Amino acid sequence: MVRRSPSRSRSVFLFTFPLSSSFRVLEIFRAPKPVTSPVPVQWYPALSALLLVGGLFFTAFFFIYEATSSTRNRSLAKEVVIAAVASTFLGFGSLFLLLATGVYV
């Protein structure tokens, strides 16, 4: 029922002549457009490696800070910020790791 090639060519139209005629624009919105992943699937392994390395770096920084600074000099805000950055990196990194290994969440 839905063929891929016409919809593809339409999406090409969308890029080249976005507003050439209102009819065509209407047609573009009506036509079934393939839904793709927000990030190209081929990037997942590299992305996960990159983000996990970054995440582990921040984690290491966090724990070094925890271990070396004395109780009195430690600043809570700094700790929380490092933790937030590290967990964001680790979270996205592990998500892409799951996706790259085929566990599509």
Add this chain to the structure above:
Amino acid sequence: MAMLSRFAFFLLWISVLSSTTHSELVISRIDRRVCRSTVLSVFRVLDDPKPAFFLGSMRAIGLSDVVDLSSHIVRALFSLKVENVGSKVVSEVLLAFPNMQAKNLAAIKTLYNEGRGKVKASSVNLPTTVVEPEGMPPELTFYSVSLPKGLEKGGTVSLDVLAVFTHSLQPFPEEITQADGQLVVYQDSAYYLSPYTVKVQTLGIRLPGGRVESYTKFPNAKLVDSEITYGPFENLPAFSYSPVIVHFENNYPFAVAHELVREIEISHWGNVQITEHYNLVHGGAKTKGGFSRLDYQARSSVRGASSFNHLIFRLPPRAHSIYYRDEIGNISTSHFWGDSRKTQLEIEPRFPIFGGWKTSFTIGYGLPLQDFLFKVDGKRMLNITFGSPMDEVIVDNLIVKANALSKQLNKVVLPEGSNGISASVPFPTKQGEEIKYSHLDIVGRPVLVLEKSNVVPEHNLYFQVYYHFNNLSLLGEPMMLISGFFLLFVACIVYMHTDMSISKSSASYLAKIQLEEVQATVQQIQNIINQCLAVHDKLDASLRDLSRTGDVQSCKIARKTADAQLKELVKELKPLVTFLHHSPQASHIWPKVEELVAKEKDMQEKMFLRHSTVVDCFEKKLGGREIENRIASQQQKLAALRQEVDDLLEFLDEI
């Protein structure tokens, strides 16, 4: 052969009926619809309709393009030419099947070729539905074909009807040994059972090509190669019936899936995961006696012709991550190859499947999202095939779980009152909804369940599932992971910040507190000293600038700022040093700290002295060599001091 006697009774009944009520029935049809029909040419094929041979009596109906395979699925192709001999316009044609056949009817499809003559134009699929016309015998099930336009008086229309029957080949004998071939019985009527009179009709039965044990010779039967033809018969009254029985060998794998659960799981991260759980049985003649693996593998004559040991799946192109397993684990006997247009998977069950034997397994594969998911009018549309990708399998009960969508979906759609998840399937199915919990779910994923029984490969059509989806809900899964990691960090922070000691007044606890204070102070002192050293470096830099540019003024300004900064730092340092001096815990490091502070002070003085010397020399416009001579001794002392300070800082670091 109890069936046969029932057939005979049925025939008798029909003949009685046609003599009394039935004649009225025909007339009533004339009155009401004026369709005392018909030139009806029937061509029916069991298994393979390659009917060019039979087409003599019906011009202009091209059938040669239909290709079928001999299997355990009975495909009957009727090519009808219907003529309206009444005076009123007729808009539908009735097809009749005995109930015994109708209950096995899995799919029926009527094609109407618009083109006239030899030119075959586009064929139109006509709606074919079950009807219960009044006054018709209850032993028959009627299907009504709605014609695209009314048939005028004298007009003719050509229709191709494809009917697919399952479980219609009865194994006879019902039990065979490993060495036997499988014989099956097929029953039908030589005359086309029709509510209309039939002018010319033939029946062709295409057999798979093996042994033919017996077949009904009457009326007018001919066996050529592996095709049996009956007819042509002319001018048959309505509801003519003449039972025909064919007993022949058919060793096609009778693969029947008692239950198949197909799970289609959509991930908007770029994958459509399909998991198929098969509960497969060999639906042919049951096997009796033992199974000999030696005979099966070594002696080709007793190999077990009726069994099958492999199955072929035709998967969509670009299928990836394919697996084949059962309860025990992975089954390694599978082969896989593919090109840009298709992917083929051949699997071998753990043992050859003989009649009545069962096996259950699971196959799974991933498909690229963009091939199957589309965006239409703000909605997402999944467009995927319904049936099993397996070759020639009958599925008794197919459950498709279109596991779409995300948690967001219900929330967005239900308040609007519309059913956010809707499916359009080209044939009737039982629909339901479920919730499934999978990876990183909170509220679960809505699952649309489509259930259909008696599924044949003809049902392998595309169906659509529509749903709403907000792209932001894609972030739900990473957010869960992030919050998980964050909680871990928070736990660490809390652990480091809480004081877990029970007795707050014990000597060791107090000592520990004091020690911590001392450590904090030492760290602060270190910090300040480091800052001082940075200021020293800046002064150095300003001197270098001076030697390069000769700008005395900016050098003086640099000195002033450095002076101010150092004074500030010394002020900060003072209370820390006094605290450390009075703290008993710090007694062991106090000398070092004292020395450090003293050395630093010394360094400051030397620094300023050198600075003023150099600036003086510049103001007196002395040569570079002279300046160097004057500050050489100071330079050496400074370097030595710097070394000592660095050593002390390192030492304190180690404590």
